[in-house]
Amino acid sequence: MNRSWMKRTILIATTMTLVLALAMFAGCSKKAPVVDDPAAGQGSGQVEDLPPPPVPEDNTVDTTPPAPDYASMDPAEYGVQDVFFAFDQYELDNESMGILSANARAIREAGTVVLISGHCDERGTLEYNLALGEKRANAVRDYLVSLGVPASRLRVTSYGENRPFATGSNEDAWALNRRAHFERP
Numbered sequence: 001m002n003r004s005w006m007k008r009t010i011l012i013a014t015t016m017t018l019v020l021a022l023a024m025f026a027g028c029s030k031k032a033p034v035v036d037d038p039a040a041g042q043g044s045g046q047v048e049d050l051p052p053p054p055v056p057e058d059n060t061v062d063t064t065p066p067a068p069d070y071a072s073m074d075p076a077e078y079g080v081q082d083v084f085f086a087f088d089q090y091e092l093d094n095e096s097m098g099i100l101s102a103n104a105r106a107i108r109e110a111g112t113v114v115l116i117s118g119h120c121d122e123r124g125t126l127e128y129n130l131a132l133g134e135k136r137a138n139a140v141r142d143y144l145v146s147l148g149v150p151a152s153r154l155r156v157t158s159y160g161e162n163r164p165f166a167t168g169s170n171e172d173a174w175a176l177n178r179r180a181h182f183e184r185p
Helices: 002-027 094-110 126-146 171-177
Strands: 034-037 042-047 114-119 154-160 179-183
Touching (some): 094 126, 126 179
Antiparallel strands (some): 114 179
C-alpha cells in the first residue's frame, strides 16, 4: 500500500505543478509596451498603439477649392447676364454697358467660347427681326472685344423672334424678348 500511496502522491504533485504552470502562462498574456518619453524625464504611462504618421516636409495645406469647369457650365452659372434693348434698337445703353463690363471679366476668367444670340419681340417681319437680332449680337460682341475679350472666344447668331423668353403679346413680354443672350455654343 505504501507504493500505491506514493504513486498517487507523485501523480497529484505532478498534476498540481502542471496546473500552476498553466496558470502562470495564462496570466502572462501579451500587452502593448508602455512607452516612456525620455525627453519628458518621466514615463507617460500611455500604451503605444501605432507609430505617428509621417510628417510631410512642406507643412502647408492647399485649401484652394478646385477651379470650376467653365466649359461644362452655362454662362449664367458663372455670372454672365443678358442685356436688353429698346424697341427697334441695337445700340447699347449705360445699363447694358455696365452689365457687359462684368460679363467681360467673367468670360475672360472662364477662358471658354461663348455664343451671343440676338433676340427680338414678335413685332416685325421674320427677315427684319433676324437682321435686328444679328445687329444686337454684333453690338454686344464688339463691345466685349473693346473690353479685352478675345474675338476668337465669341460667336454670334440671331434667332430673331423664334426663341422668345417670355410669352405674351404685351410690352412686358416684348421687353424681355428684346435681348442678347449668352450660352454655350
